[in-house]
Amino acid sequence: MNWEDTPEEAEFRDEVRSFVTTRFPASYRPDPEAEHSLEPEDVWGYSWAVDRRSPDPARRDGALAWAAALAERGWITPQWPREYGGAGLSAEQEFILQEEMMRARVPTVNGIGAFLLGPTILELGTDEQKAEHLPRIARGETTWVQGFSEPGSGSDLASLRTRAVRDGDHYVVNGQKVWTSLGAQADWMFVLVRTDPAAPKHKGITFLLVDTETPGVTVRPITDIRGDTPFAEVFFDDARVPVANRVGAENRGWYVAMTALGFERAGIGATVKFEQALSTLVEYLKSDEGRAHARPDTEGLRLEIARRYTEVRVLYNLARHSTSSGDYAGSVSQLFGAELHQRLARTGAKAFGQLAELWQREDAPLGAAFTHLRLDSVAATFLGGTTEIQRNVIATRGLGLPKS
Template sequence: MNWDDTPEEAAFREEVRAFVRERFPESYRPAGDEEQSLEPEDVAGYNWPVDRVADDPGRRDGARAWAEALAERGWIAPHWPEEYGGAGLSALEEFVLHEEMMRARVPTVNGIGAFLLGPTLLVHGTDEQKAAHLPPIAKGEATWAQGFSEPGSGSDLASLRTRAVRDGDDYIVDGQKVWTSLGQYADWLFVLVRTDPDADRPHRGITFLLIEANAPGVTIRPITDIRGAVPFCEIFFEGVRVPVANRVGEENRGWYVAMSALGFERAGIGATIKYEQALAELVTYLRSPDGRRFARRSPALRQEIARRQTEIRVLYNLARYTVSRQAAGDEPDFEASINQLFGAELHQRLARTGARAFGRSAALWEREGAPMNAAFTHMRRDSVASTFLGGTTEIQRNVIATRGLNLPRS
């Protein structure tokens, strides 16, 4: 396949580059020593949902100004229709926009709301839900978190136990979610709940609800990860009233809505650019006077780096293929799972390559005085979660086997 830009795409790429140079706020600088979210679309040193409420006024104002600049163009949610605050861009134009933002190392805005919930509402939401929720996302005024995983129901998501019982025009929700990325900073949550405990198959009794994060009965507790950061939380629901109008799709059919959301989650370009930049920085360092002493220790390191470079190009092509399917009018399916699986395992391989390059120095956690400011030490900790974020490798392989290869489920 030929992924070269058309003349129109090349012109749009230049437009994006000029926009970033001219409109990215000077005060919004990366925080290099802070641990960031684990989401693939995040840029090192930035975490927009956190930055927009930061104590540092320069960082907070910069994050909000950047959101306003993007919203003027409809570029927070560029693929959405203009009536909801998007720009009506094609899937390929959206891909170019995010690719150039990642290459410029400036953050996207409203990640989970813009990349997951918004496209899901466009497919499954009512007109009222679209009108109520899409414009605030597209303006950077409301942030969202995904409430799917539970204690004991991570990989086996269909076994979830959070209950919702119909009571007139409301559902009464009780249960717990865990590992909710940035849930402590969210204004809204999209949550899977069980509405039919007697369904013949577990996934047939699940419903998809939109819940305000500050609703009475919702308790959010941050969780500290292996790095000492707090990128996610656990959420408790105790008698939370949720209007039936906040149900997306039919009752007991929320599983299929959720699969759409997860398909959008697995289709991004962000990880590819991050890995490409990290590997380029490793090579540059190993060629420097300070880095040559590490390069000499491993004669096979050159071949290993070459393999990582090849794999990154494969991942890029997988992302381009996935977006080409979207451009043709298809929702991401098993192709997006291939992308997710390959990217997650590549993240871990790349982290191990960096660790091997630095030998015992790869154990240094403090950035000051460490080779490359301990970038690959931190990457190795980050990568531990890669193979279960957005669906474990086992789940991805099952999706690829059953939907892509038409293999039997048992």
């Protein structure tokens, strides 16, 4: 397909580039010690949800100023209606906006609230929920996380055991969530709870919006294999959540969750990150320092790099296609991107042989970038849905195969 910009899209792309150049705070620089974010739409050295609460005033002020600049144009929530703080952009314009921000290596803002929860509330939420939550997301004032996975209930999400019992105008919630991305930084979370234990497992679930400051909610960070804390476990101990915070009908939360996940698309972020990582590797291997550190058998390595470059271009086309196609297209893109993440990490590590084992960035080839990328990539094939789940979605929704 031809993805060349129309004249209108080219004009919008120039507008975005100019905006980033003039409005991104000069003091808001990437953190050289930060791990690569595991979220596809984040760039290295930044995590806006973390930075907005940083003890470093320059970093905190930069994150807040950047959010305010984007909010002025409705670009935190670009496809939302203007009445809720969006910009009313087309899917193609939003793609261009995200692509240019990634290429400029500046952070996106309010990812899961803007691109997953917000569209769900727009479609299924009450007028009160729209008025309370959407403008605050669009202004970058609140951050959201997804409370779905539980111990022993990850891939089989419908087997969740967190309970909610109706008590007047509240639900009393007890249970635990785990692997909650950026849970320690969130203001709010949307949670699946079981409200009818006697019902078939997909039909007794309810979708709730929970303020993380609610008494009885405890958030504990989880340290990953890199020594970073991108995840958290969340405990509910008689936490009282207003019934007004329920999205959709009681016991119909599974369908609300599937609506939310239907908005999840593997976008341009991973493509640009992989493209930049590959270009950096090639340039380094051409340099004197790179030639000194690279393995001597470069012929096989050249072939691998050529394959990775081809795959990055395939991922770009998949990402473009998924902006205009629903249902299983996002699963195709996500599956391909997750497995490419791991292949790219192995290729980069292979380039340096034993030197790829160096973890400390100082004096390591390319600052140990591919050593860190290799550990980042471990989570890629189960983060946001395992490869088995993605293949099932493609098989049943895309190819029309039976579920059993």
